[in-house]
Amino acid sequence: MIERAAAAALVGTTRLLVGARAQWRAAPPAGQCLYFANHSSHLDTMAIWSALSPAQRARTRPVAARDYWDKPGLRGYVAGKMLHAVLIERRREDRDGDPLDPVIAALHAGDSLILFPEGTRTAERLPQRFRGGLFRLAEAFPELHLVPAYLDTLHRSMPKGAHIPLPLYCTVRFGEAMQRVGGEARDAFLERARDAVVALA
């Protein structure tokens, strides 16, 4: 109960700070989804999560970096109790086993996910190259709807080196789920996925 109220407050705060209005270019798919987007600020996760409808949000978990989110205090509470984030290890030296294991477990459990395939933030209008995780998940879960999303102003709210965010309104544009192409090579798939996000920019 408290956690639900806190989550509602989190959505409200995010809307107040960055708008986070959703714009669907195609009808939102029914069923398990993997939303993937460009990554330009610390607010991205909250922006997409807030842009989803309450029903979608209830079964969607963001994939987030353990080194940033797994901190005692507010950040850890938000990631654990409110967003139910799937935390992954980015740093090679801290890993044992496959870093994608917790993500795969969440997908097996039927959760929808939010993923930033660049792996790290870039304060640019367009995303960098996508890393391979998205491809592996797409291969392993052929029924998963792969929904591209573009966050449109957050790179301007807080460009590199800036400390104070500008209160611009962010629109989260969701595109049509990607078509599956049988036997597609890893790099071609990742390029196509990135193009799907760029097309929404």
Added chain:
Amino acid sequence: MNAQHKLLWVFGGIVALLALASLIGWALQARKGRTEVVANLNARVRAWWGMVAVLAVCFWLGPVANLLVFAFISFFALREFITLTPTRPGDHLPLVVAFYVLIPVQYWLIGDHWYGLFAIFIPVYAFLALPALAVLGGDTSDFLERTTKIQWGVMIAIYCISHAPALLILELRGYEGQGPLLLLYLMLVVQISDVMQYVFGKLFGKRKLAPTVSPSKTVEGLVGGGLAAVAIGTALWWITPFTPLQSALMSTLIVVCGVFGGLALSAVKRSLGAKDWGHMIEGHGGMMDRMDSVTFAAPIFFHITRYFFSG
């Protein structure tokens, strides 16, 4: 009748008008069903109830609440303006200053009754400080265009809008302590002009006024709505320091400025590639869509009143 009583009467009148509008909207929906026009009309009326409620509460709370509400209106308007403006990383510092320094200072100056600095703070100091801060970013590409857009946003969203609550500190002959009535008068005439132009346009609109700039504006709407607003403004002379004839002229001035404000800002919006400034007010679009007429009417009305009627 003292100022308090006049405020009550005017707000009573607004509530009666809104009740009538809600009734008409309800009757239209019962007769014609939920067509797009009817749904938009009812969304607009509902939003008006909300906006009038906010205004009524801040008039009741007093001048500080008024200043705060208008400071937030400026904040939301500037947000919409800068969101649509393609700024670059080099603009970050001037924009931080615009949002977090210029807005509070400009409204603080009104609260401090410091007219001299209020009038020149943005056109002189901010006008020069914004490019001075932008140049520190070291990015020369489109420097003039980028600086101009920020200056425009700041002038329109902060400076122009702040002239509406600045009416509270105008000292006029024989009109002491009645600033809130003058602010209410300005807002009423501007907004009634907008509403009546919409109503007359929907009922009788045939000839487009400026199809490329503002496709929904018609000549019939402009004339009918403008005349109706001037009539209502004239009839409200008893809440102003004006005679009925002066009130008619002032209402005309407000309506004409409002029309040009609406058209010019619609052109700005379209040159930034958007149809609405934002999505804040249901049925209306953004804050700027609701305030565009005020941005032109408020400073002109403020200065003409000050020139002819100050003590």
